[in-house]
Amino acid sequence: MSPQRPFSTTVRIGDVARAAGVSVGTVSKALNGTGSLREETRRHVRETAERLGFVADARARGLVAGRTYTVGFLTTDSFGRFMLPILMGAEDALSVGQIAVILADTRDDHAREQHLLRSLRSRRVDGLIVTGRTTDARDPLDVDIPVVHAFAPSNDDSAPAVLTDEAGAARLVVEHLLAIGRRRILHVTGPERHRSSRVRAEEVRRVAGEALVGEPMFGAWSEEWGLRAIDLALASGLEFDAVCAGSDQIARGVLDRLRERGLSVPADVAVTGVDNWDVMALAARPALTTADLCLAEIGRRSGEMLLDLVEGRELSEQRVVVPPRLEVRGSTV
Amino acid sequence: MSPQRPFSTTVRIGDVARAAGVSVGTVSKALNGTGSLREETRRHVRETAERLGFVADARARGLVAGRTYTVGFLTTDSFGRFMLPILMGAEDALSVGQIAVILADTRDDHAREQHLLRSLRSRRVDGLIVTGRTTDARDPLDVDIPVVHAFAPSNDDSAPAVLTDEAGAARLVVEHLLAIGRRRILHVTGPERHRSSRVRAEEVRRVAGEALVGEPMFGAWSEEWGLRAIDLALASGLEFDAVCAGSDQIARGVLDRLRERGLSVPADVAVTGVDNWDVMALAARPALTTADLCLAEIGRRSGEMLLDLVEGRELSEQRVVVPPRLEVRGSTV
Numbered sequence: 079m080s081p082q083r084p085f086s087t088t089v090r091i092g093d094v095a096r097a098a099g100v101s102v103g104t105v106s107k108a109l110n111g112t113g114s115l116r117e118e119t120r121r122h123v124r125e126t127a128e129r130l131g132f133v134a135d136a137r138a139r140g141l142v143a144g145r146t147y148t149v150g151f152l153t154t155d156s157f158g159r160f161m162l163p164i165l166m167g168a169e170d171a172l173s174v175g176q177i178a179v180i181l182a183d184t185r186d187d188h189a190r191e192q193h194l195l196r197s198l199r200s201r202r203v204d205g206l207i208v209t210g211r212t213t214d215a216r217d218p219l220d221v222d223i224p225v226v227h228a229f230a231p232s233n234d235d236s237a238p239a240v241l242t243d244e245a246g247a248a249r250l251v252v253e254h255l256l257a258i259g260r261r262r263i264l265h266v267t268g269p270e271r272h273r274s275s276r277v278r279a280e281e282v283r284r285v286a287g288e289a290l291v292g293e294p295m296f297g298a299w300s301e302e303w304g305l306r307a308i309d310l311a312l313a314s315g316l317e318f319d320a321v322c323a324g325s326d327q328i329a330r331g332v333l334d335r336l337r338e339r340g341l342s343v344p345a346d347v348a349v350t351g352v353d354n355w356d357v358m359a360l361a362a363r364p365a366l367t368t369a370d371l372c373l374a375e376i377g378r379r380s381g382e383m384l385l386d387l388v389e390g391r392e393l394s395e396q397r398v399v400v401p402p403r404l405e406v407r408g409s410t411v
Numbered sequence: 412m413s414p415q416r417p418f419s420t421t422v423r424i425g426d427v428a429r430a431a432g433v434s435v436g437t438v439s440k441a442l443n444g445t446g447s448l449r450e451e452t453r454r455h456v457r458e459t460a461e462r463l464g465f466v467a468d469a470r471a472r473g474l475v476a477g478r479t480y481t482v483g484f485l486t487t488d489s490f491g492r493f494m495l496p497i498l499m500g501a502e503d504a505l506s507v508g509q510i511a512v513i514l515a516d517t518r519d520d521h522a523r524e525q526h527l528l529r530s531l532r533s534r535r536v537d538g539l540i541v542t543g544r545t546t547d548a549r550d551p552l553d554v555d556i557p558v559v560h561a562f563a564p565s566n567d568d569s570a571p572a573v574l575t576d577e578a579g580a581a582r583l584v585v586e587h588l589l590a591i592g593r594r595r596i597l598h599v600t601g602p603e604r605h606r607s608s609r610v611r612a613e614e615v616r617r618v619a620g621e622a623l624v625g626e627p628m629f630g631a632w633s634e635e636w637g638l639r640a641i642d643l644a645l646a647s648g649l650e651f652d653a654v655c656a657g658s659d660q661i662a663r664g665v666l667d668r669l670r671e672r673g674l675s676v677p678a679d680v681a682v683t684g685v686d687n688w689d690v691m692a693l694a695a696r697p698a699l700t701t702a703d704l705c706l707a708e709i710g711r712r713s714g715e716m717l718l719d720l721v722e723g724r725e726l727s728e729q730r731v732v733v734p735p736r737l738e739v740r741g742s743t744v
Contacts, residue, residue, distance in 0.1 A: 301694040361634040
């Protein structure tokens with residue numbers, strides 16, 4: 079914590095000017111890339127500033143530009159599994175514009191969300207990325223700065239958004255199961271109250287057609303439900319050569335119970351998941367074929383879209399849908 | 412994105428003064444809680460400000476106080492499992508002081524860390540919380556603002572830090588295994604190059620004494636290593652009535668392989684983990700007894716310590732160690 083280079087704030091622009099033997103105005107022009115200076119002078123000033131450890135004040139830049147070069151990343155996702163890759167993708171895109179991300183975690187609490195929004199506004203953030211755990215649509219935010227919805231959509235269809243393709247993820251895995259010759263597909267998924275479950279189940283039904291065995295089995299996003307669903311399916315005499323699971327966690331339970339019941343994967347039954355959550359998909363035995371929702375890409379596109387809005391550029395699309403990607407592993411081939 | 416209440420920035424202090432029928436100075440006093448005003452006036456001004464959706468500018472507050480009311484949260488942990496609870500705990504503590512957290516994810520890249528540090532300093536953050544995935548000590552940061560190390564310690568023993576008790580976690584689970592009558596304890600843990608593995612193994616050896624079976628088995632922080640370690644132990648004829656695993660992921664593999672080898676948990680073998688990672692510990696069969704490192708508490712204490720440093724208060728302790736907590740579940744009782 080001693081005031082040392084290279085990150086000292088005690089070095090002022092005047093110190094740089096003195097050391098470089100130029101005026102303060104010349105230092106300012108050299109560091110901001112403005113005005114007309116000889117390239118040699120510009121380089122000399124920059125090297126001097128670097129040597130002294132001079133750090134320009136980003137707040138001053140903000141006051142000049144009428145911006146703070148900060149954005150809020152508002153999430154309802156306390157658990158964080160979906161949030162983190164989105165956040166990292168967004169940070170990647172925003173850091174190109176030297177924009178800092180302030181994290182605001184509402185923890186599913188409306189009052190807390192209102193408080194955080196006020197706080198972000200009082201800091202004059204340039205914009206907001208709003209995300210959350212589920213793809214159920216949320217009410218739009220009542221703010222007067224640019225907002226991009228990432229992953230979790232807004233009720234307002236015209237709101238700028240970068241979304242996942244729920245149906246596309248289901249289509250990818252079912253088409254893969256059909257392509258490897260499976261004709262009796264069981265669908266085990268999350269709670270019916272979640273839009274994800276409903277949209278995916280509908281697409282599974284549409285793409286699988288007569289290859290769908292029984293009705294989609296709605297339950298929970300858990301390994302435990304995967305275990306139990308297999309018990310239920312076998313007890314009711316269903317015959318199947320594939321299980322299309324609504325998430326990697328469900329698929330993990332499905333795989334474990336199939337093995338315990340003496341069924342071989344993928345020889346007897348092929349299994350697919352959705353998410354490509356490494357902890358689940360890679361530790362599964364065999365490793366899991368799954369649809370990757372490309373969350374980091376959703377984050378990156380959201381960051382780029384917000385940059386466009388903040389800088390007043392026209393959006394080429396208001397709503398971007400990032401297509402999922404199939405990851406083929408031992409559970410199907 | 413229309414400029415609407417309640418988060419408009421287009422409402423100015425003069426608008427509030429006019430609407431309330433008072434001077435700008437009175438509005439300022441009323442909203443900042445300064446000066447002497449009749450309680451009735453103060454309330455009237457506040458209600459008017461609220462009604463109009465007036466939002467004070469936090470940057471102005473910062474310029475007056477010589478602070479920005481922002482801190483950086485610097486992490487090397489791209490994966491995020493350890494980082495998130497620490498971050499949430501820190502945010503909880505810092506939000507009390509109305510302090511915003513700017514996330515800086517170095518992704519284990521030294522050049523990126525230097526760049527992010529410059530960027531945070533140019534924003535004049537009031538302080539930094541530094542964290543990371545492992546408890547291996549890191550080089551101190553070369554900055555002239557307050558820094559608190561959370562979870563991942565600094566090489567500099569005098570640096571303010573809130574740390575976990577690695578040995579304490581091992582002690583908790585081994586004492587529990589001894590208390591339930593286990594006398595042949597196998598220790599399966601992570602790579603020997605990690606401080607966590609070495610410190611915990613040493614404490615297991617010390618506390619278990621003659622109850623330790625064979626040597627600690629160093630490997631990887633994965634389920635796969637848990638599976639393989641049991642195969643190795645059984646193949647070499649080791650007899651054991653308990654497995655003390657170095658993490659919940661390892662314990663999960665241990666549990667699965669014990670079941671597959673026909674051993675009953677906890678009747679034949681009791682199993683413990685470390686982390687209390689819900690995804691692993693609760694989905695384990697049976698649910699896993701484990702040491703919770705209380706990461707959110709580490710984050711909270713780090714936030715409080717940084718607040719003390721930023722506000723110039725004397726620290727009662729430079730180094731706080733948060734004791735782990737035993738979570739007893741079906742894998743031992």
